[in-house]
Amino acid sequence: MESNLDLLQNNVEKHRETAAVPQTTVQNDNSVFIGEALNDDEKLNLLMTDTKPYITILVGFEGYGKTSFVATCYHIMLTDGGIGEYKFCDSDTLVGLERRSFLRRFNAAMESVPSSTKRTIRGEAHLLTFHLSKDGSEKITIFSDHSGEDYRKYANHKDEIKNDVLIQNADRILFFVDIPSLLDTKFLRMVQDYKNLLSNMKSADIFRPQTKITLLFNKIDIINDDATKERYEEKKKVLIPVFRSIIGINEIETIELTSNNIDKSDDLKSLLQDIAQSNSIQTWIDNNESDLDWVKKFIKEQ
């Protein structure tokens, strides 16, 4: 009996005869476990795929809820077995996803732990994959979950973002907006940080027409009275135009959710389903010519 894994593995081994690992256990060399998140964009070359995977980039500063978002997506995939018509059948980065789940629980239970300590745990690679199947055929969707510090670096140093191959190949960018920060004295800093980041992204040509941009207002559950609601709407009216003007689009999709609440995750599920059923319509862009597009090369060589 030849399993599907054999067939898939054979394809990869044609390309990489010396590869010792099947594509479904792509290794992060510096990790403790197998199946860690991947730290190197070129590791994507080892993934089993004959088309460019759909790439979703989670963008936001420290504490905005990106990791909780991924952990909740993973939770939904595990407990429901998938999303919509798509079954969750594998990931190259299962331990990376488990680490985020761990961190999410850790954050919830240990509010008093200094954030610097949490970020130490967070010293994590950023690439996460979900293999989804529908009627037996398989596709991969990729999440990039960089730390908030990385985005601060991208905001502060113009050229840093140009080295991020994945973000330049994004099909969807989710900008996380932390509602507690939006409502308090951190608001102006948030606006300034995003202005800097968006400008640097714009100059790196990251916003292409095909790239879907979404503003994700996270932790909506803290808004529980009319006064807060009114203040929230006012702040949104300031922030959204900043995104519109710098990115250069008239309409921008906005979603409100609470990324760490499994019991109230309908909006998150809708978003996850939309991501799962989306296919990349883009081809790889690799300004550094780093051999990212192995599939295209592989086809040419045949």
Place this chain on the structure above:
Amino acid sequence: MAKCLIAGLPSAGKTTYIAALSYLLHNPIDEQMLRFNNLPDDISLINRLQQPWLEQKILDRTSRGKVTDLQLNLKRISDKKVMNVNIPDIAGEDFTSILEKQCKTINSWNEKPDSLLFFIKKVPTLVLTESFNDIEDGHSAKTKAPNFTIQHIYEGTQNVLLIKELRRLFPWKRIAIGLTSWDLHNSEEKPCEYLRNECPFLSNFINQYFPEAYIFGVSAQGWEYDEKMDIDECMNKTMEGKRSYIIDPNGKKSYDITLPLDYLIS
């Protein structure tokens, strides 16, 4: 020689199955598919495996770092085919260590199996609970970050990681998945349906990559060893060959626990 690797996380029931299997081979029942062709000259290993099972005692955990090879010369009744089967007993902790990239014991095992008999005992349904109950209580737990360890990884995920890594290490062709302690599940479902309901991700993984996998339920111990158990009934069932049973992929109960092995070596 057919070589079958029996694998699973700690306490999955590997050794218990081997004990029940060796007893059944030694004391065959009528409908049994596989039987001893020749008893080994030295049956001390078989006896050692069977003894605690016969005495209704929890089997000792297999020692880490040791591979106990059980060599069986078997004959299939249906076609009289004779085959040698090598079944190693390896500790679950050694399999877990594979996930931590430390697999000296597995790597030191020179045999390359044709097939994998993989046991799963517990398929927890509740995962990623909101509360974080697995860190220590007290002040230190509130101020110090716990280390992420293998224990923090959901068991369903550990099983997927282990199957994938065993696949990478050994080019086995067939896989049978045994859901152990079936008598405790109180389930009327087929084993594959049970797996799909209890751990959909693991079920999806197996269906996607190993659609022909033989998924079965198994109760090798047959009884919960507690004060309520009827010792004599257990002994009688043992002698009748009706203590251990499997639920085959079609949901049919059979006392012939050699059936998964027969599938794997066919």
